[in-house]
Amino acid sequence: MNIRLYNARILTMEKGRDIFRGEVWVKNDKIVYVATNEELKAIDSKKLPRITWDYELDCNDDLLMPGLKDAHTHSGMTFLRSYADDLPLHEWLYEKVFPYEAKLTPEDIYELTRLAVMEYVTGGITSIFDMYLTPDTIAEACMDTGMRCVLCGNVNDHTSTPEKMSDEYQRLNNVSPLITYQLGFHAEYTCSKDLIYRISSLAHRFRAPVYCHMSETEAEVAACREKYGMSPAFFLDSMGIFEFGGGVFHGVVLDDHDIDLLRMRRVSVITNPASNLKLASGIAPIAKLDRKKINVAIGTDGAASNNALDMFREMYLTSALSKIYEKDAASLDAVRVLRMATVHGAKAMKIKADVLAKGKLADIILINMHEPNMQPENNIVKNLVYSGNKSNVRMTMVGGKVLYKDGTYNIGVSPETVYKNCNEIADRILRQ
Amino acid sequence: MNIRLYNARILTMEKGRDIFRGEVWVKNDKIVYVATNEELKAIDSKKLPRITWDYELDCNDDLLMPGLKDAHTHSGMTFLRSYADDLPLHEWLYEKVFPYEAKLTPEDIYELTRLAVMEYVTGGITSIFDMYLTPDTIAEACMDTGMRCVLCGNVNDHTSTPEKMSDEYQRLNNVSPLITYQLGFHAEYTCSKDLIYRISSLAHRFRAPVYCHMSETEAEVAACREKYGMSPAFFLDSMGIFEFGGGVFHGVVLDDHDIDLLRMRRVSVITNPASNLKLASGIAPIAKLDRKKINVAIGTDGAASNNALDMFREMYLTSALSKIYEKDAASLDAVRVLRMATVHGAKAMKIKADVLAKGKLADIILINMHEPNMQPENNIVKNLVYSGNKSNVRMTMVGGKVLYKDGTYNIGVSPETVYKNCNEIADRILRQ
Numbered sequence: 110m111n112i113r114l115y116n117a118r119i120l121t122m123e124k125g126r127d128i129f130r131g132e133v134w135v136k137n138d139k140i141v142y143v144a145t146n147e148e149l150k151a152i153d154s155k156k157l158p159r160i161t162w163d164y165e166l167d168c169n170d171d172l173l174m175p176g177l178k179d180a181h182t183h184s185g186m187t188f189l190r191s192y193a194d195d196l197p198l199h200e201w202l203y204e205k206v207f208p209y210e211a212k213l214t215p216e217d218i219y220e221l222t223r224l225a226v227m228e229y230v231t232g233g234i235t236s237i238f239d240m241y242l243t244p245d246t247i248a249e250a251c252m253d254t255g256m257r258c259v260l261c262g263n264v265n266d267h268t269s270t271p272e273k274m275s276d277e278y279q280r281l282n283n284v285s286p287l288i289t290y291q292l293g294f295h296a297e298y299t300c301s302k303d304l305i306y307r308i309s310s311l312a313h314r315f316r317a318p319v320y321c322h323m324s325e326t327e328a329e330v331a332a333c334r335e336k337y338g339m340s341p342a343f344f345l346d347s348m349g350i351f352e353f354g355g356g357v358f359h360g361v362v363l364d365d366h367d368i369d370l371l372r373m374r375r376v377s378v379i380t381n382p383a384s385n386l387k388l389a390s391g392i393a394p395i396a397k398l399d400r401k402k403i404n405v406a407i408g409t410d411g412a413a414s415n416n417a418l419d420m421f422r423e424m425y426l427t428s429a430l431s432k433i434y435e436k437d438a439a440s441l442d443a444v445r446v447l448r449m450a451t452v453h454g455a456k457a458m459k460i461k462a463d464v465l466a467k468g469k470l471a472d473i474i475l476i477n478m479h480e481p482n483m484q485p486e487n488n489i490v491k492n493l494v495y496s497g498n499k500s501n502v503r504m505t506m507v508g509g510k511v512l513y514k515d516g517t518y519n520i521g522v523s524p525e526t527v528y529k530n531c532n533e534i535a536d537r538i539l540r541q
Numbered sequence: 542m543n544i545r546l547y548n549a550r551i552l553t554m555e556k557g558r559d560i561f562r563g564e565v566w567v568k569n570d571k572i573v574y575v576a577t578n579e580e581l582k583a584i585d586s587k588k589l590p591r592i593t594w595d596y597e598l599d600c601n602d603d604l605l606m607p608g609l610k611d612a613h614t615h616s617g618m619t620f621l622r623s624y625a626d627d628l629p630l631h632e633w634l635y636e637k638v639f640p641y642e643a644k645l646t647p648e649d650i651y652e653l654t655r656l657a658v659m660e661y662v663t664g665g666i667t668s669i670f671d672m673y674l675t676p677d678t679i680a681e682a683c684m685d686t687g688m689r690c691v692l693c694g695n696v697n698d699h700t701s702t703p704e705k706m707s708d709e710y711q712r713l714n715n716v717s718p719l720i721t722y723q724l725g726f727h728a729e730y731t732c733s734k735d736l737i738y739r740i741s742s743l744a745h746r747f748r749a750p751v752y753c754h755m756s757e758t759e760a761e762v763a764a765c766r767e768k769y770g771m772s773p774a775f776f777l778d779s780m781g782i783f784e785f786g787g788g789v790f791h792g793v794v795l796d797d798h799d800i801d802l803l804r805m806r807r808v809s810v811i812t813n814p815a816s817n818l819k820l821a822s823g824i825a826p827i828a829k830l831d832r833k834k835i836n837v838a839i840g841t842d843g844a845a846s847n848n849a850l851d852m853f854r855e856m857y858l859t860s861a862l863s864k865i866y867e868k869d870a871a872s873l874d875a876v877r878v879l880r881m882a883t884v885h886g887a888k889a890m891k892i893k894a895d896v897l898a899k900g901k902l903a904d905i906i907l908i909n910m911h912e913p914n915m916q917p918e919n920n921i922v923k924n925l926v927y928s929g930n931k932s933n934v935r936m937t938m939v940g941g942k943v944l945y946k947d948g949t950y951n952i953g954v955s956p957e958t959v960y961k962n963c964n965e966i967a968d969r970i971l972r973q
Contacts, residue, residue, distance in 0.1 A: 191923035491623035500932035
């Protein structure tokens, strides 16, 4: 497959490179050429082999950029959207989430993940870092729809085991170019010390990074200090969890020692601002983490706690909340936030889709500049982060395949089928 | 003009009324009939005069509801979008806003308002409360595009005068069914005491409510206390400003005495959460105001300080920020917030477009339920506020006229013309 995206403005997200007019060429699932119009004119066409294009897209002077990375989500939680609202984290989790999740079948999670994928692609999200109950059917849903997914282990005292995760790690890292798998567990407060030790042993065996929820609320951190005499970061580090890096989801309640430790261990922090607001958990010290050179990425968290799976909203919130948190309107500008949602996300998820450049995965989105919220064009990146919206997403391509374009899906199933099935699942689990 | 909107789900926003399936009939600019499908079936059609429909819309089981009221905006500020960012209020206003605004012509503001109207209608906003420099050309832009606009007087020490406002009040309240005008001034800190006294005299002459920015930042309140020995609310009240009610924009820094005073004077508070974040002004105590039975409405503020003119974002923020402000995930649920964005907005703006019911203005929007972020349908109102998005707006009708439907505008001008003109204005003013 040879694909040509032309008549575009291009934001590669390479450091220091401004937006330019040009083309992006894709072969199969990778980018093979990114060029300015000037560079293209300078090519002596006689010396080139003639390329037959399988697909050409006139981008209408709209903006091509790397797809957004949703670096923390639980896709299968879509069945709980707008069901378990207006509750604090602990009550929400133990009374409104865990009991219903126990009723989910692997097939349910397949279908609920397809619904989430539809939401991702309408919002320009080209890859997700998904921690949920049945990695096999999540992988299946993503392969069937064409979504790129980094699966995250989800061990806790009641769900999965290090042995099961070991099997998944070896198996699901080799099923499809769209799927990778990273070791992970739910959180310190849902895993016994022995279990965390066994997870750490597994990480040492594979020499692999580990990911988990951490320091999401003050109550969680206080309980950990009470139990282990240490903050969650120091406790987990004492168990060797961060020996090979990894990442923590949320990271709302972090003191300076925690931050220095995470930096030293090269642990990413994945922030989930909408979820942290919704559950009244707090505001994460993102600008400070960024100044301390921690790799900060951004995620939506699940639909039960957000309730949208919309990285435009998360980008906006990451910047806007930082301004209020630091009482400084200059805190965390649009450029930094857009890097978090693209380049830093790819780094946290360990996928080669950070920038638009030769050899990178063809995870590309087209942003409609011909909409009122993107005009006038004083500053396109600021327009994207401060007034941009998922309604500006014209096209979402993952691994060289267009999954969504101008309101139409190309994910192997009709939207109405997915809606019908997901409403049936919600009815069965929540109302029977 | 007889209009029939059928095969719809309907959220009238009348108190205690659930969503039902039915039809809305419109004659000219008003709603003449709202009925459930059961009521329609029960009608003996032989006894009714036959209606010839000028326009019929099959709503595809999507949701009809009252349009959103943007109860505080400065439409003409679109030229500054993404130009003056990342600055605190005072510096932003005096260095990046006032100097450039001084260069605007009335014709510029006409064009910049048309751009804003495009953004409003794509986001389901059917009326705006607009305070800006040239009420005449704002009115003209709204009449020409079909937008409903409540103009707000904008007197301050350098702009407009009570005499000019008196003339505008009498003239612009009688130009079009789409336009009304309320007395207003910029803020205590931009008006001399003598000027405020003269505005108050005018309000007493017309027995009319008055609107202004108030208590937006801690610095503003501290300076007012320093100058007058009172908070802005008490100072303005001492000048008789609130004798006939009215409203204050922002209301971030309000103590219990201020709140009791505003309640007693029946003054609305119009909150602008995105702007307050962006300028690091703070979070308004919205849930408390609501509990104290103050009429809280919601506005976007101008594009220079937001930067989007998107009431879905404002609704989401109003609820989400309240949860973090009160450290209570149950604070300010979706139903209250949706009332603020519709019913309370209409009340603050004094327009008869609060609910879908016979005799009300036909300011109606159609929300696409067949989108992934609105599924499953556990709770439609929560979906609207917590995961809804301007991309869900299928149709925006103002005064019985469809201004926007499925991506197409009907506002008397082509989008590309407006974009071109607005970019030229921005270039001329900001870069020449």
